[in-house]
Amino acid sequence: MSASSQRPGAEAVAAKGWLAAHKWLILRRASQLGILLLFLVGPWFGWWIVKGNLNSSYTLDFLPLTDPYLLLQALMSGQTPERLGLIGVTIVVLFYLLVGGRTYCSWVCPVNLVTDFAAWLRSRLGLKGSAHISRQTRYWILAMTLLVSAATGTIAWEMVNPVSMLHRGLIFGMGFAWAVILVVFLFDLFVMRHGWCGHLCPVGAFYSLIGKFGLLRVKLPARAACNDCMDCFAVCPEQQVIRPALKGIDGAPPVILEANCTNCGRCIDVCSKDVFRFGTRFGAAESTAVAKVSPVPK
Numbered sequence: 001m002s003a004s005s006q007r008p009g010a011e012a013v014a015a016k017g018w019l020a021a022h023k024w025l026i027l028r029r030a031s032q033l034g035i036l037l038l039f040l041v042g043p044w045f046g047w048w049i050v051k052g053n054l055n056s057s058y059t060l061d062f063l064p065l066t067d068p069y070l071l072l073q074a075l076m077s078g079q080t081p082e083r084l085g086l087i088g089v090t091i092v093v094l095f096y097l098l099v100g101g102r103t104y105c106s107w108v109c110p111v112n113l114v115t116d117f118a119a120w121l122r123s124r125l126g127l128k129g130s131a132h133i134s135r136q137t138r139y140w141i142l143a144m145t146l147l148v149s150a151a152t153g154t155i156a157w158e159m160v161n162p163v164s165m166l167h168r169g170l171i172f173g174m175g176f177a178w179a180v181i182l183v184v185f186l187f188d189l190f191v192m193r194h195g196w197c198g199h200l201c202p203v204g205a206f207y208s209l210i211g212k213f214g215l216l217r218v219k220l221p222a223r224a225a226c227n228d229c230m231d232c233f234a235v236c237p238e239q240q241v242i243r244p245a246l247k248g249i250d251g252a253p254p255v256i257l258e259a260n261c262t263n264c265g266r267c268i269d270v271c272s273k274d275v276f277r278f279g280t281r282f283g284a285a286e287s288t289a290v291a292k293v294s295p296v297p298k
């Protein structure tokens, strides 16, 4: 964390101004809330721009969008998808191949608002301790949900999926969803930093698999300018993705290719040296110089 302040991003605010140091955060919140609003104006005001929910929706009676993880569970359970569902899945997969799978997490998923808030509060309260669960656990949970779907003939994860529960709850009334979201919030706040999204959620795990090939990436054209303030590590929900690209570990190019980068852009915001920027996965070798100092993530 920056030496001048305990708050990550303070140096960036001083160097480039508050707005530039929060640009991607503001755009991300606008995206998350805007998407929610599109779903809400139907039931609230009868303006049916989008029908359905995050699992399966139909925009302007023209654009079908279907969650590929939902479709996979349905296939495993023995259900035959409709043609519109298949078209919707194809569009969603192509989109996330372009922008990176876990962009869904940072820019669309409503649970991210809750887990980001828990992370922010955790940092403000100075809560340090964190349980240890491997980040691979989410992939085991993902595999298990597919097996349970096959064994029970149900779309297994949908019965307990906090993402769908919160989204449906916000549209149609919260009910039991409050309790589930509260558990996720308290888990992230008191038990584990970025515990849910970074370690357990199979939806994020699934989108990271699509994201392996994503075109949109965070690049580090100025990584030699890094002053080791650690602010990018402090704000990143998936800290392990930064170090190889920042420090050129094992000759890594200056681009974050790790599938779990959520393209949230917070590292770009809080870096006072403008080390990071958005770009594509190609042309990564344009800058190979690295800073001499080597931070170790917390």
Ligand code: SF4
Residues within 6 Å of the ligand: 104, 105, 106, 109, 110, 111, 112, 115, 163, 196, 197, 198, 201, 202, 203, 204, 205
């Ligand atoms: S990891 Fe899961 S809950 Fe978290 S933002 Fe991604 S999809 Fe949403």
Ligand code: SF4
Residues within 6 Å of the ligand: 218, 232, 235, 236, 237, 238, 239, 241, 242, 256, 260, 261, 262, 263, 264, 265, 266, 267, 268
């Ligand atoms: S590396 Fe940057 S864009 Fe990727 S998850 Fe971390 S803070 Fe977000």
